[in-house]
Every structure is written in structure tokens, then in C-alpha cells.
Amino acid sequence: MSQPLPYVPQSSINLGALKASCSSCSMHQLCLPLGLEDNEINRLDQIIGGRRRVAKDERLYKVDQPFRNLYAIRFGHFKTYQVNARGEEQITGFQMAGELLGMDAISSDHHHCDAVALEDSEVCEIPFERLEDLFGHVPTLLRHFHRIMSQEITREQNVMLLLGNMRADQRFAAFLVNLSTRYAARGYSSTSFALRMSREDIGNYLGLTIESVSRLLSRFKKQGCIKVDKREVTIIDPVQLKAIAAGTESCPGGSD
Amino acid sequence: MSQPLPYVPQSSINLGALKASCSSCSMHQLCLPLGLEDNEINRLDQIIGGRRRVAKDERLYKVDQPFRNLYAIRFGHFKTYQVNARGEEQITGFQMAGELLGMDAISSDHHHCDAVALEDSEVCEIPFERLEDLFGHVPTLLRHFHRIMSQEITREQNVMLLLGNMRADQRFAAFLVNLSTRYAARGYSSTSFALRMSREDIGNYLGLTIESVSRLLSRFKKQGCIKVDKREVTIIDPVQLKAIAAGTESCPGGSD
DNA sequence: CGCGGAATTGAAAATACTCAAAATTAGTGG
């Protein structure tokens, strides 16, 4: 585990007083400070509220809660989900270190979804009002913020493509390829990683049942694309996996 | 048809010289200028590039094209779509007057999708670089822009819910309710409107085949929720339609 | 008036779901 900080499960630590420092954060090349000058990073540091530990299964925020902060993930993983009219979840994303949470709340000043930690995690609290003030003084920051929001829009468009156009095996392959890419961008292995979410969460996100996900795992294993041990996944044949995701595989339901 | 301007299909009109004026635009309560003071609107007017007519089936922009402008729809309708690895479309949205196009291009400086007019339409060209310059001087504008981007994020999250969680009849009902709401916000009838897109486009957007859409139209008609004449739809029973969308209907496949 | 794209409808097929049971894993307390 090469995470920035080891998790210390002691509530006695005064995290509010521990100001987050962007310059020393291992995620600053992926996060909000990307491309800022040193003095600009310092100004950003000054407005950041502090760090917040979020234990596994704990909620970072919930729907309808007033919006005050954006959250940058320092380490750990989260899921965000909406709840439909019948009270069922729909997971809209899995977020990892360096990614920003809460942008969907800007439009209504209230959170539009729930965010729950998939493992013990830590975030930076970024008071949005103060960030907006800073935008007027640090144009580079503003431009990068727009890029991040835009990136979130394109990410969601890609999920729409996945849900609207792909068959179950394509969806699941695309999901694994996506995780692989994101871990690679963070300096982790692109071929071997742990799934931080349950099969149920994966199925929910991909618009499939838990049984379908389990069957696809077994099938990909049998086909020799991947190895699976509990939640540890090893991608053996990335090319084939991408081909499945693209739908350019020859034998869609092939059992050997 | 109560559109701001009648369509004049003459290419001889010099639209580039016709500066768009936000203050006189009927969409200014839905569009970028919302909440601005008169003098601020004037500053926005000054940077707006001009109007552009886009004929039915014509492309406003296409994927990978360099990003220069956002586009505000003055009148007409558009669809945006991505193309998957096999060259198939996935429609990611239908846009109407007062809505902003092109925000997904900010992250990469290139357009991430294609935008095509569903009917003869007109847009304002908003040079993004100049808009960014203006943000520094008009904080209200910046704040509203962030709300619009955030709104796009939540819109897409709602589509993810639709595609990931809903059955065919729910999706189609939710689609009609969504159109109804948006027309109401524009001062048009919420119960009677024309579908500007083909059945194929609807199916594509909803992750369904054209045949399924056609069958659902027939079923809703038979159930007495709606009346349909070609592309004209009248919602007879909005409550039932919303119940179908919510999945709280008693008899899901009921034929009477 | 007739051609061609778009839409509707029907029947057969397939993908993914539901229900059910078994197996495995994780969590808890002794």
C-alpha cells in the first residue's frame, strides 16, 4: 500500500487544525493545483478548510444537505449515488485519490447525491465560496477548475455511452479498463489492483445484477483475460479486454 | 410556433454582423445572462461573437474539432452524440432554446461529441476565451456559469439513473415528463408538444430500439396516458405518466 | 401519383433477470 498517509483510526487527532497543504500533497498533479505557480498554490492552501477522515461506509455528504465544500480525495475511494423514486440506489461514479467530489451541488446549493467512502479515506475540505473568491485572483486556477468540471461532464457522457449502447460483457470490460487507466495515472499498476467496491456496487453502477457481474468475472477468468482472487484483479490480456469493451470480439458468448 | 425569429432560409443574410443581444433575447432568463445587471449584460453582449444559423441535419460542431466557442441556442433543437468504437451513435442529450452547448469541450480544447440541429435553428457564438476574461470582471456571471455546468452534471446523472435503473416503459415515460417540464419552463404547453427527434433518436437516447419506442407509444396511447399523432404528443394523464416513470404503476405490462 | 424513408406491428430469439441454493469470505467474540 503506497498511500500518502497510513490510516490512524483515532478520533482524538484534531484534523480540523491540520491544514491540508497542496504543495506537499502527492495528488497535486492530478488535483486542483495542477499548473499553478508556487505562490498561487500557497494562496490555495490558505483557503482550504482542513482535512477530514471518512471511515469505510461513512457518508461524506448526503443528498439535500446544504452545499458548502468541494472535497478533494487525498487517499481512499468513494462512491456517489442517487436514489430513485422507489428508494433504490443508482451509483453514478466511483472516485479515487486526486478526484473532486461535490460539483453537482453547485447548481442548487444542495447536494444532489450521497457520497460514501468505500474504505477508510481522507479528503480536503475546499470551501466553495472562498474558492470562488480566489478565482478572481488566480485565473490559472479558474481555468483548471473549468477543465475539471468539463472532465466530469465527459466522464458522465462516457457512462451514458456504456449504459445506453453496450452489452453486459462490454460494460464490465470497459469498467475494468477504466480502473486500469486511472490507477496507471496515479503511478499504480495498471494490470493488478483491488476492487474497492462490492460486486453489488459494480452491478449497480453498470446497470447489471450482481449475478451477471459474477458470471462475467467467471467468464473472463475462463477466457484467460483476467485472474481474480476475491477482490484482487489481475489483467492478463489487456488487448483482449479492450476488444471486448469495444465490442470487436469475435465470439461474444464464447465459453472457451 | 412562437419562436423568437422566423426562419429565413437565405444564406445572403450576413449573420456574422448581426450581433446577438442578450438583453433583447427571449431566452435571457434561462441562459447565461440570468441575474446580471444591465451594465453587465452589455459587457456580455460585447464579447458575443454573433449568431449562426444551423439548418436541420446540419452539424454545429463535430468531435475532435478545436474548441473556440460555447453556443447558446436562440431557437430550435439540437442533439449531441458520441460515437463508439464500432461507429455507432449514442445520443447524450437533446438541447433546446436557452441551453448551452459545448461545455464538454473545455477539458481537452477539442469537442468531445457532435452537435446536430434537429430543425432549422439559431445559436449565439460565445468565444470561450473572451468569456473567461469577462469572468474576472463579472463575478455574478462566473457564478451563474458554474451553476450551468453543474446543472449539466446533474442532468447527466439523471440520465445515468434512467439508463442504469429503469425499465423501458419507465424510461420513455421519464423522457416525456422531462420534455414536458422543459417546455413549461419556456412558456410553452407542458401537455402538448412536438417531438423534434425521430423515433430512432429517442430509442438511441433511451438505450432502446426503435421498435420498443414504437410499442411503448402504442401502449401508452392504449392506456390513455397520451395521444399521439405523428410527432405531436398530447399528455392526457400526467399523473399516470409520472407514476410509470417512477415505477409505482400497478400493472407494468398491462394491456388495458 | 409513386417512390422511399420512417414508423408500426408481429413472431421468434437472445440477453439478462429472478429465484433459489450452495459455497465462500468477512466479521465477531470467546
Added chain:
DNA sequence: CCACTAATTTTGAGTATTTTCAATTCCGCG
């Protein structure tokens, strides 16, 4: 550290919703 329990995951069999394929009808448009 082990044993027990609860939760998660896997696997199987049958079902259902939606798709595919095909034929027909409907309109718009030249």
C-alpha cells in the same frame, strides 16, 4: 487463534423483457 455467524459471492435453472428479423403501413416529398 479458532469457531461461529452473517454477509457476500458463485452457480444453476427457469423466466421475462427487450431485441432481432421480417413484413406491412403510413407519410412526406418530388
